[in-house]
Amino acid sequence: xxxxxxxxxxxxxxxxxxxxxxxxxxxxxxxxxxxxxxxxxxxxxxxxxxxxxxxxxxxxxxxxxxxxxxxxxxxxxxxxxxxxxxxxxxxxxxxxxxxxxxxxxxxxxxxxxxxxxxxxxxxxxxxxxxxxxxxxxxxxxxxxxxxxxxxxxxxxxxxxxxxxxxxxxxxxxxxxxxxxxxxxxxxxxxxxxxxxxxxxxxxxxxxxxxxxxxxxxxxxxxxxxxxxxxxxxxxxxxxxxxxxxxxxxxxxxxxxxxxxxxxxxxxxxxxxxxxxxxxxxxxxxxxxxxxxxxxxxxxxxx
Amino acid sequence: xxxxxxxxxxxxxxxxxxxxxxxxxxxxxxxxxxxxxxxxxxxxxxxxxxxxxxxxxxxxxxxx
Numbered sequence: 001x002x003x004x005x006x007x008x009x010x011x012x013x014x015x016x017x018x019x020x021x022x023x024x025x026x027x028x029x030x031x032x033x034x035x036x037x038x039x040x041x042x043x044x045x046x047x048x049x050x051x052x053x054x055x056x057x058x059x060x061x062x063x064x065x066x067x068x069x070x071x072x073x074x075x076x077x078x079x080x081x082x083x084x085x086x087x088x089x090x091x092x093x094x095x096x097x098x099x100x101x102x103x104x105x106x107x108x109x110x111x112x113x114x115x116x117x118x119x120x121x122x123x124x125x126x127x128x129x130x131x132x133x134x135x136x137x138x139x140x141x142x143x144x145x146x147x148x149x150x151x152x153x154x155x156x157x158x159x160x161x162x163x164x165x166x167x168x169x170x171x172x173x174x175x176x177x178x179x180x181x182x183x184x185x186x187x188x189x190x191x192x193x194x195x196x197x198x199x200x201x202x203x204x205x206x207x208x209x210x211x212x213x214x215x216x217x218x219x220x221x222x223x224x225x226x227x228x229x230x231x232x233x234x235x236x237x238x239x240x241x242x243x244x245x246x247x248x249x250x251x252x253x254x255x256x257x258x259x260x261x262x263x264x265x266x267x268x269x270x271x272x273x274x275x276x277x278x279x280x281x282x283x284x285x286x287x288x289x290x291x292x293x294x295x296x297x298x299x300x301x302x
Numbered sequence: 303x304x305x306x307x308x309x310x311x312x313x314x315x316x317x318x319x320x321x322x323x324x325x326x327x328x329x330x331x332x333x334x335x336x337x338x339x340x341x342x343x344x345x346x347x348x349x350x351x352x353x354x355x356x357x358x359x360x361x362x363x364x365x366x
Contacts, residue, residue, distance in 0.1 A: 007346075044364055154365055200337045200362040204344055214364055227363050231334040 001198065002238035010205050017202045018053045021190050025057075028176040030188035035144035037061040040134050041087070041095070043080030045203040045210045046149030048087050050191055052208060054147065055091060061147070063088055066133050067099040068126060069107020072216035077107075080211045087208070096141065098133050104289055109217075114295050115288050121217055125288065132285035135275055138185035150189040153196035156241045157226040159248055172257050175249065183269050183276035193242065196227070305351040309336065309359040322357070323347035335363055 041047040041063040054061040065084040070077045088095035101107045112122030138146040162170045180186035203210055233240045267276040270283035277283035307314040314329040326333050336359040338345050
């Protein structure tokens with residue numbers, strides 16, 4: 001690990017990653033051992049490793065798998081579901097499962113097609129749906145915090161994109177912890193300072209079976225492009241991604257970005273589901289589902 | 303007399319005797335974007351690759 005000027009054997013590496021994760025959980029006040037944690041698991045390396053680490057550290061962590069209904073000829077969702085179930089069964093852990101098609105009538109690609117959001121790609125609808133469902137399950141089932149497997153590369157790529165466009169509203173909200181608010185569950189990213197490469201190594205060395213295939217719709221995505229650009233930088237200047245992210249957190253803490261409004265001032269409860277939304281009335285997700293319901297007879301012919 | 307590097311559906315061949323790092327540079331693969339395994343075991347950048355080695359490169363980037 002050139003960025004840390006550190007080389008470890010397998011045994012010590014498998015101790016180092018959970019130790020670092022625990023350090024970040026405490027540093028950023030993410031949660032404690034009395035909290036009930038819901039880990040969003042996709043069947044990928046980061047989320048399954050996060051679940052593994054939290055359980056090893058003695059936290060009360062259940063999993064949440066969201067079945068998106070993405071097949072694309074490789075059975076992407078069914079394979080990722082199988083791997084999440086396998087991990088839960090092998091470790092005797094509880095996995096909550098939400099199947100989007102069963103709950104909302106259509107799988108993600110069809111919801112995207114009906115809504116006309118996302119310029120022909122379902123990623124925007126997928127993100128919206130996952131955020132809604134994760135928040136709903138965390139609140140409905142009484143979890144104290146929702147933990148996601150976002151790693152340093154994920155955070156650096158988002159930061160890079162938001163910096164290129166100076167999206168201050170988004171920059172203000174990016175961080176290792178998002179506190180709970182009316183209608184919003186507390187969110188935490190315990191892996192936010194661990195490189196994606198470090199997490200891949202952890203999953204392989206720990207023997208975690210995860211889905212190697214990338215989501216078929218992720219090919220050519222902007223976030224992957226930003227990750228590639230940042231990796232070129234990291235290759236020439238080890239530690240660049242970590243410095244970029246940490247200096248941002250420091251700058252935000254010292255007031256580089258001024259808060260224009262408190263979230264409570266501009267967030268309203270959705271008139272249908274009660275989750276927070278920026279405009280009065282229905283939230284984006286409920287508007288999406290309403291549109292799908294209106295077009296149900298047409299959808300059956302798709 | 304070659305070393306084979308496999309990344310998803312792509313295959314590259316390099317000469318034996320180079321380090322993994324040099325081999326990745328030779329075939330224009332960013333070391334930061336992959337983890338290398340040989341016979342199921344992870345290998346590091348300073349590993350010298352031998353004739354007949356088959357190195358599987360696991361892409362680390364994910365997300366959409």
